[in-house]
Amino acid sequence: MTLVFAGACSHAPGITGRADRADPTQRKNLLNNLERMRQEIKDSGAEALVIVAAEHFANFFMNNMPAYCVGMADYYEGPIEDEEWLAIKKTRIPGNPDLSERLIKTILNDVDVAYAQEWKFDHGISVPLNFLTPDYDLDIIPVNINCQGPPLTPLNRAYEFGRALRKACDAVPEKIAIVGTGGISHWPCTPDSGKINEEFDREFLDHFLANDKAGMLSFSDEETYERGGQGGFEIRTFVAIAGACEGAKGDLWCYEPIPIYAVGCTVASMEVL
Amino acid sequence: MSLYYVQKLIYELNRDPLTRQRFDDDKESVLAEYDLSEEELTAIRQPDIGLLYVLGVNGQILMHYAALWKMPWDDYIQAMKDGLEEHGPVRAGLYARTGGGAV
Numbered sequence: 479m480t481l482v483f484a485g486a487c488s489h490a491p492g493i494t495g496r497a498d499r500a501d502p503t504q505r506k507n508l509l510n511n512l513e514r515m516r517q518e519i520k521d522s523g524a525e526a527l528v529i530v531a532a533e534h535f536a537n538f539f540m541n542n543m544p545a546y547c548v549g550m551a552d553y554y555e556g557p558i559e560d561e562e563w564l565a566i567k568k569t570r571i572p573g574n575p576d577l578s579e580r581l582i583k584t585i586l587n588d589v590d591v592a593y594a595q596e597w598k599f600d601h602g603i604s605v606p607l608n609f610l611t612p613d614y615d616l617d618i619i620p621v622n623i624n625c626q627g628p629p630l631t632p633l634n635r636a637y638e639f640g641r642a643l644r645k646a647c648d649a650v651p652e653k654i655a656i657v658g659t660g661g662i663s664h665w666p667c668t669p670d671s672g673k674i675n676e677e678f679d680r681e682f683l684d685h686f687l688a689n690d691k692a693g694m695l696s697f698s699d700e701e702t703y704e705r706g707g708q709g710g711f712e713i714r715t716f717v718a719i720a721g722a723c724e725g726a727k728g729d730l731w732c733y734e735p736i737p738i739y740a741v742g743c744t745v746a747s748m749e750v751l
Numbered sequence: 752m753s754l755y756y757v758q759k760l761i762y763e764l765n766r767d768p769l770t771r772q773r774f775d776d777d778k779e780s781v782l783a784e785y786d787l788s789e790e791e792l793t794a795i796r797q798p799d800i801g802l803l804y805v806l807g808v809n810g811q812i813l814m815h816y817a818a819l820w821k822m823p824w825d826d827y828i829q830a831m832k833d834g835l836e837e838h839g840p841v842r843a844g845l846y847a848r849t850g851g852g853a854v
């Protein structure tokens with residue numbers, strides 16, 4: 479078994495870009511737990527971090543939109559956003575094309591995943607990395623699930639993708655950490671930005687933490703949109719992590735609904751069995 | 752309606768510094784490469800963030816575009832609210848389904 483760490487966290491651009499506008503106690507709790515995740519990834523001995531993201535039209539567009547894509551580049555670039563706006567410096571992030579290729583080959587047995595040898599990150603990956611690998615000294619394998627431009631992959635496929643990703647991680651000798659990053663409920667980039675449905679979030683998180691596949695898959699996109707906003711479609715990243723850790727339980731480290739960050743800021747781990 | 756091309760252009764501007772440079776140097780020649788209506792051209796030229804939102808530009812694309820123009824966060828949120836006020840509900844895309852996301 480070479481998966482050594484699994485977790486999930488939020489990636490809202492406000493976490494860095496509007497950092498000081500949050501309640502200080504809530505922010506502290508969020509940052510402490512992102513720091514805890516950085517430390518646990520480090521302590522796990524991970525040699526690469528697979529980040530399962532829901533990018534936002536930095537790299538993928540409706541001219542050729544993959545449901546699933548894995549990066550296979552020497553390096554990645556990001557963030558595309560204005561540096562001052564996001565408060566993250568543009569940089570090159572190290573990749574590992576050889577490891578990517580081996581992961582992709584195994585995943586292809588189960589899921590027709592796309593690959594990309596060129597990839598620009600946006601806040602969806604750059605915000606988590608800003609906290610998890612602030613020195614950009616760990617190889618990153620970016621993975622994307624299209625959560626933005628419908629039609630979207632169904633949740634059951636996101637779970638299966640997670641299972642396929644796990645098989646791939648376990649088939650390589652390198653120690654791998656995986657982190658999913660997404661929603662839960664939020665209405666980002668709309669006049670409703672700042673609205674958070676904590677009840678929906680807790681309901682979904684209960685299913686996620688119990689790795690209750692049926693519970694997680696019970697949310698139709700209509701229900702998610704209604705209760706969790708268009709940002710809620712990003713639960714696919716959490717579902718994939720649950721799939722990668724099938725049979726294991728999760729642990730919620732932090733849930734702080736922070737309106738100015740436009741999301742219930744979540745940090746969680748899932749046991750690697 | 753050519754919402755697809757409005758979004759495509761903004762996507763390119765957001766991610767590609769060379770396209771952005773060409774746009775800064777000669778806006779009209781870049782605009783001519785996309786299939787856009789007069790209203791869309793006006794909205795992109797200004798840029799009118801509120802109108803672009805009402806036309807149905809995906810918020811994630813539009814947020815990055817507002818950031819590119821260094822629009823402060825609160826102004827950007829307000830621009831979308833003003834757009835709804837002035838132009839009515841979102842006409843197409845993901846946000847049209849809930850009457851435009853107005854609070």
Ligand SMILES: [Fe+2]
Binds near residue numbers: 489532534602660712
């Ligand atoms: Fe997102």
